[in-house]
Structures are given as C-alpha cells and as structure tokens.
Amino acid sequence: MPDPTRPATGDDDTTTPATPATPATPATQDSATGSHGSTDPEHPGERTLADPAEEVTEINPDVDIAPEDIGVPVVSEGERLLEVDEVTLRFGGVVALNEVSFHINKGEILGLIGPNGAGKTTCFNVMTGVYQPTSGAVRYLGKPLGKRKKFQITKLGIARTFQNIRLFANMTALENVLVGVDAHHSTGVVSAMFRLPKHRREESQGYARAMELLTFMGLDGKADELARNLPYGDQRRLEIARALATSPQLLCLDEPAAGFNPAEKAKLMELIRTIRDQGYTVLLIEHDMKLVMGVTDRIVVLEFGRKIAEGSPAEIRDNPAVIAAYLGVDEEDAS
Numbered sequence: 001m002p003d004p005t006r007p008a009t010g011d012d013d014t015t016t017p018a019t020p021a022t023p024a025t026p027a028t029q030d031s032a033t034g035s036h037g038s039t040d041p042e043h044p045g046e047r048t049l050a051d052p053a054e055e056v057t058e059i060n061p062d063v064d065i066a067p068e069d070i071g072v073p074v075v076s077e078g079e080r081l082l083e084v085d086e087v088t089l090r091f092g093g094v095v096a097l098n099e100v101s102f103h104i105n106k107g108e109i110l111g112l113i114g115p116n117g118a119g120k121t122t123c124f125n126v127m128t129g130v131y132q133p134t135s136g137a138v139r140y141l142g143k144p145l146g147k148r149k150k151f152q153i154t155k156l157g158i159a160r161t162f163q164n165i166r167l168f169a170n171m172t173a174l175e176n177v178l179v180g181v182d183a184h185h186s187t188g189v190v191s192a193m194f195r196l197p198k199h200r201r202e203e204s205q206g207y208a209r210a211m212e213l214l215t216f217m218g219l220d221g222k223a224d225e226l227a228r229n230l231p232y233g234d235q236r237r238l239e240i241a242r243a244l245a246t247s248p249q250l251l252c253l254d255e256p257a258a259g260f261n262p263a264e265k266a267k268l269m270e271l272i273r274t275i276r277d278q279g280y281t282v283l284l285i286e287h288d289m290k291l292v293m294g295v296t297d298r299i300v301v302l303e304f305g306r307k308i309a310e311g312s313p314a315e316i317r318d319n320p321a322v323i324a325a326y327l328g329v330d331e332e333d334a335s
C-alpha cells in the first residue's frame with residue numbers, strides 16, 4: 001500500500017522517467033484528518049485538499065486530446081485491450097492478489113473496487129510494471145507484458161495516476177505535462193545538445209500538445225505556475241494531464257476523487273466521461289460508490305486479493321457478496 005506521506009519523487013512513476021533537479025515537495029492529502037482545505041505545515045498557505053469554497057476549474061471538453069499515434073497497434077472499439085490472467089502476487093506471507101482474472105475492452109470505463117487492502121493498487125502496480133506477478137500474466141494487445149520495465153509499459157500505451165499525488169512540485173504545470181510528452185519522443189541527448197531539426201520539431205509539437213492538454217483541463221491560464229502552488233483539485237487534474245501526455249490507450253486512475261468535495265466529484269465524472277469519449281480506455285480505482293456507479297460501464301470487485309464479483313453497476317450494487325464485503329458481514333446476512 002502506498003505511503004501517504006511519501007514525497008512526490010516520481011520513483012515508481014510510469015509517466016515520469018526523470019527525477020527533477022530539485023526534490024519535489026509532497027503534494028499529498030492529509031489522510032490522518034481527511035480534512036478539507038488543510039495546509040501543508042512546511043508550506044503554510046498552500047492548499048493540500050480541495051476546499052469546498054474553492055471554485056471548481058471548468059474543463060474545455062471540445063479541445064481535441066485524442067491519443068497521438070505512438071507507433072503501437074491500436075485495437076478497435078469493444079475489442080480486448082488488456083487481460084489480467086490468473087494473476088497471483090505474494091509479498092512474503094501476504095497474498096495481495098490471488099488468481100485474479102479480468103479484462104478491459106477498448107473504449108470502456110472499468111471500475112476496480114473493494115475494501116481497503118483488497119489488492120486494487122497492487123493490481124495497478126502489476127499492470128504497470130512496478131511488480132512482477134508471482135504467477136499468471138498480464139496481456140496487453142494480446143501479448144504478455146512479461147518483465148517489461150515501467151517506462152517500456154508507458155511506451156506501450158498504459159499510463160497511470162497515483163492515490164497520492166506525485167507531481168514534480170517545483171516544476172511548473174507546463175513542465176510537468178512536458179515530462180509526459182517526452183516519454184514517447186524518439187530523439188536522444190545528442191539531438192537535443194545540437195538542437196537538430198528533428199529534435200526542434202518534436203519540442204515544438206510537444207509544447208503544443210502539452211498546452212492542448214492544459215487547455216482541455218482548464219489549466220492553460222496556470223501553465224507557468226509551480227505545481228505545488230496549484231489548488232489541490234488542479235493538482236489532481238494536472239496529474240491526469242501528465243498521464244494523458246504519454247498518449248496512452250489505457251489510462252489507470254488510482255482514487256482520483258480522494259479529498260474532493262461533491263462539486264469536484266461531479267466535475268471529475270464529467271472529465272472521465274469526456275476522456276473516454278475522446279478515445280481513451282479508463283480503469284478506475286475509486287472508493288466513492290456514487291462516482292463509481294455513475295461513471296463506469298462495468299465493475300470488478302476484489303476482496304482479500306480475490307475477485308468476488310464482476311458486472312454492470314446495477315448488478316454489483318445488488319450483489320450479496322459485494323454488500324457483505326463492504327459491510328463486513330457474512331454473505332448470507334447481507335442477502
């Protein structure tokens with residue numbers, strides 16, 4: 001389970017191949033209090049959680065942010081994009097994932113839910129190369145991810161955000177998105193040093209792409225602000241923009257609504273739907289049931305590392321095993 005107090009170093013960040021020169025400042029929520037609009041003691045005056053009084057940034061849904069061609073095969077709408085096949089992952093005696101199988105079709109929004117410690121984040125970590133499964137396989141576009149490293153998986157078209165925001169806090173909003181764009185650029189150090197034409201072309205295209213994504217998110221006016229100075233909700237949106245900058249086929253969002261007030265959650269639902277409508281497939285871990293039920297096409301439920309249910313939001317809502325898992329009672333008592 002990720003440490004909520006951990007700094008935003010980008011250590012296991014699939015979208016951020018480089019570590020910034022200046023150590024990033026944590027942009028994390030106060031999980032101990034769960035309070036809204038709190039401040040980071042090291043940076044008085046900076047918000048770390050969405051403030052209910054804060055105006056919610058409006059997105060610009062008409063800006064074209066469809067994934068760019070990054071040279072990987074693209075499957076058609078409704079075809080299988082990713083498959084988790086009998087994946088088991090052990091941490092010593094802890095079986096974090098126990099023969100878990102499910103798949104994600106191109107163009108859908110799939111919810112991955114379950115009580116605390118169910119294995120959701122571990123599942124993301126297996127899908128993004130942070131961990132290798134003890135047994136089983138993850139197949140993307142029909143091929144096993146095998147021992148691919150995080151940056152290789154990013155290049156294949158899988159991007160993620162984190163439960164606890166991991167922006168480069170001392171870089172601007174624009175620079176954070178440019179890091180994502182750079183993930184699939186092909187020119188190397190020599191090209192950059194001599195500013196060869198191909199490098200200059202990639203640079204200006206990357207800048208345009210990053211600005212498009214910021215505009216889509218409603219953050220273009222804040223492009224030059226340091227990530228650490230952005231309101232909490234904008235930091236969350238910026239993290240999504242950075243993930244989209246890698247032009248993924250599959251976008252994995254790990255609790256994107258954590259710390260959000262109801263107005264922010266409503267806007268987030270609109271954002272997720274719009275992202276899907278622009279051609280992305282979305283895998284969503286989220287504890288907020290209203291949001292999950294309202295935005296997903298299908299839901300997979302984990303409990304103690306096992307898949308206990310899979311189906312439409314309506315099916316999941318009425319599933320006795322799911323109700324029991326959430327209420328902590330026996331299935332019979334829940335039915």
Ligand SMILES: Nc1ncnc2c1ncn2[C@@H]1O[C@H](COP(=O)(O)OP(=O)(O)OP(=O)(O)O)[C@@H](O)[C@H]1O
Nearest residue numbers: 001002091094096115116117118119120121122123
């Ligand atoms: N690196 C690790 N080393 C040892 N155990 C781990 C590690 N990562 C996760 N676990 C354990 O694996 C299980 C699943 O954890 P995971 O974080 O995937 O759950 P989760 O469903 O994401 O929970 P939450 O909703 O609280 O984030 C837990 O028992 C957790 O303690």
